Amino acid sequence: MHIPDGFIDGSTSAGAAAVAAGGIGVSLRRAAEVLDERRVPLAGLVAAFVFALQMLNFPVAGGTSGHLLGGVLAAVLVGPSVGAVCIAVVVAIQALLFADGGLSALGLNVVNMALITAFGGYALFALLRRVLPSRSSSVVAAAGIAAGISVVLSSIAFTAEYAIGGAGTASVTTVAGAMVSVHVLIGIGEGVITGLVVSAVLASRPDLVWGARSLALDRLRIPSPGDTERVAS
Amino acid sequence: MSPNGRRIGLAAFVVGGLVVASGLAFFVSPRASREPDGLENVANEEGFADTGTDHALDDAPTAGYEVRGVDDDGLSTGLAGLIGVALTFAATGLLFLVVRRSSRRRDRSTGPTDAPPTAARISATRH
Numbered sequence: 001m002h003i004p005d006g007f008i009d010g011s012t013s014a015g016a017a018a019v020a021a022g023g024i025g026v027s028l029r030r031a032a033e034v035l036d037e038r039r040v041p042l043a044g045l046v047a048a049f050v051f052a053l054q055m056l057n058f059p060v061a062g063g064t065s066g067h068l069l070g071g072v073l074a075a076v077l078v079g080p081s082v083g084a085v086c087i088a089v090v091v092a093i094q095a096l097l098f099a100d101g102g103l104s105a106l107g108l109n110v111v112n113m114a115l116i117t118a119f120g121g122y123a124l125f126a127l128l129r130r131v132l133p134s135r136s137s138s139v140v141a142a143a144g145i146a147a148g149i150s151v152v153l154s155s156i157a158f159t160a161e162y163a164i165g166g167a168g169t170a171s172v173t174t175v176a177g178a179m180v181s182v183h184v185l186i187g188i189g190e191g192v193i194t195g196l197v198v199s200a201v202l203a204s205r206p207d208l209v210w211g212a213r214s215l216a217l218d219r220l221r222i223p224s225p226g227d228t229e230r231v232a233s
Numbered sequence: 234m235s236p237n238g239r240r241i242g243l244a245a246f247v248v249g250g251l252v253v254a255s256g257l258a259f260f261v262s263p264r265a266s267r268e269p270d271g272l273e274n275v276a277n278e279e280g281f282a283d284t285g286t287d288h289a290l291d292d293a294p295t296a297g298y299e300v301r302g303v304d305d306d307g308l309s310t311g312l313a314g315l316i317g318v319a320l321t322f323a324a325t326g327l328l329f330l331v332v333r334r335s336s337r338r339r340d341r342s343t344g345p346t347d348a349p350p351t352a353a354r355i356s357a358t359r360h
Contacts, residue, residue, distance in 0.1 A: 001272050006286035028328075032336035035329055038243065044326035045250040051321040052254040055262035055298065055314050057270060064274040065266035082329070089325045093317060099288040099296035158272065168281025175279050182271040204241050 001069060001154060001183075002094065003109055003161075005102030012165025017107025023115045024088050030081035039078070042208060046074050047086035049197075054090065058189050066186030069154060071117020072125060072147035073194045076139070076211035077201060080122040087114035112157045121150030125211060136202050139212045143198045148191030155183035251322060258314025262298070263307035 008016075035043060050070035057065035070090070074083030088110045094100040101109045128142035159179050163172040201209055207216065241249070269277065276282040294301045295313050303309040 001270060003272065004285040005288060006284050007276065007281065028332050029336070031329060032332045035333060037330070037333055040326050040329045040333070041247045042243070043329050044322040045247045045254070047325035048318045048322035049250060049254045051317050052258040052262070052314060055258055055265060055310075055317070057266040057268070059266045059268055060271075062274070063268050065268040065270050067265075067270065085328070086325055089328065090321055093321050093324060096290065097293060097295050097320065098298050098313065098317065099290045099293055100298070102286075103289055155271070166281065167284035168276070168279060170279035170281055175275065175281075178275040178279060179271070182274060186271050205243075205246055208243075208246065 001067075001109075001113060001151075001158070002091075002101035003105040003112070003158065005104045007102075007167060008105060008108055008161050009165035009167060010104065012161055013104050013108055015107075016111050016161065020088070020107040020110035020115065023119075024085060024110065027081040027084045027088075027118075031079075031085055034079055035082050039208075043078050043082050043086055046078050046083070047089050050074055050087060051090045051093065053193065053197075054094070060182065060185040060189070062182075064182055064185075066151075066183075066189055068190055068193050069113050069117050069151055070194075071114060071154075072121035072143060072150045072190075073197055075118040075122040076125060076143045076146075076194070076198055077209060079210040080118045083122070084114045084118035087118060090114075108158075108161055112154045112161075116153050116157050117147075117150040120153050121146045122211075124149055129211070129214075134215060136199075136206065136212060136215060139202065139209065139215070140195050140199045143211065144191040144195030147194035148187035151183050151187035151190045152180055155179040251318070254318050255315055258318045259311040262314045263310040 031043075050068065050073065053068040053070060053073075055067070057067045060066050069087070071083065071087050074086045077083065078086065091101060091109050091113055092106065095103055095106050095109070125142050125146035128145055129138060132138035132142055156176070156179070159172065159176040162168070162175050166172075166175070168175070198209065198211075202212060206212055268274075273282070276285070288296070290296060295316060298313040298317075299306070299309040300312045300316070303312060
């Protein structure tokens with residue numbers, strides 16, 4: 001999913017860089033408000049863990065591989081703003097140290113892999129949490145499903161960028177079809193890995209899972225008649 | 234960090250997590266699939282792979298997740314993974330520390346509040 005230099009033209013890449021800078025700037029401001037200083041090492045761990053997981057390409061159909069993007073995983077663990085910054089750091093280090101992802105495409109890659117997954121994916125996660133029963137297995141399921149879909153969203157974002165400034169001559173509809181179909185498969189892997197990691201953290205330190213904070217509150221709250229009705233249905 | 238009656242303290246959790254991440258990066262990443270990823274594959278099939286240009290940092294000592302000078306492929310990838318895990322942890326932690334401290338200073342304009350206030354610090358308050 002790392003876009004190299006040249007795939008997308010300069011002006012589109014520059015536009016994406018501006019969007020990425022704005023998005024990460026807002027995320028950093030929000031992160032400064034919500035991130036307790038004691039939990040800064042936790043954010044570092046999330047970024048480092050996603051870096052490691054991104055190295056683990058798994059095979060999918062037809063001589064293709066995929067790897068975790070980790071935006072939803074990070075957002076569920078430390079919140080979407082802190083999570084987006086974590087993934088942006090990973091993407092920047094990959095481009096600057098490991099020549100993975102073009103320098104001119106850094107903004108595109110931050111938009112696709114950090115902002116769309118962390119914020120778009122987390123919105124899906126929050127929506128799923130609302131319709132699923134309030135228990136920890138729902139947090140795992142919602143995280144897994146949202147993570148899987150976030151990969152497809154990311155592939156659609158690439159297609160949009162290709163439509164605006166792609167250097168290739170292939171039609172946008174064929175690129176869209178090819179991108180989405182392969183990333184549905186990669187998304188399944190993303191969903192499984194995200195679910196596994198979230199359930200492992202829930203088992204050891206559920207209080208550290210941002211996306212499960214409401215569970216602790218629900219346990220303390222006296223249910224109102226409306227709630228029992230919702231649970232019963 | 235005291236356990237506070239919890240099963241794992243925060244510090245132990247972070248250290249344990251870093252050990253797992255390092256293990257994945259060092260031992261598992263050399264065995265990861267080498268097939269082109271989803272985007273590379275689409276670029277090959279749809280004929281725009283050749284629009285990609287060389288990376289300006291292709292000569293970097295860790296370019297391509299391989300440490301230059303280490304001949305063994307598996308070891309080279311594994312070491313690159315360890316370097317990446319360590320630097321990602323450090324860079325992210327440092328970034329958030331800087332952002333938190335500078336935003337506190339801006340918001341309250343009473344100097345750093347990360348340590349308990351002392352008489353000296355209060356008297357040194359800048360406006």
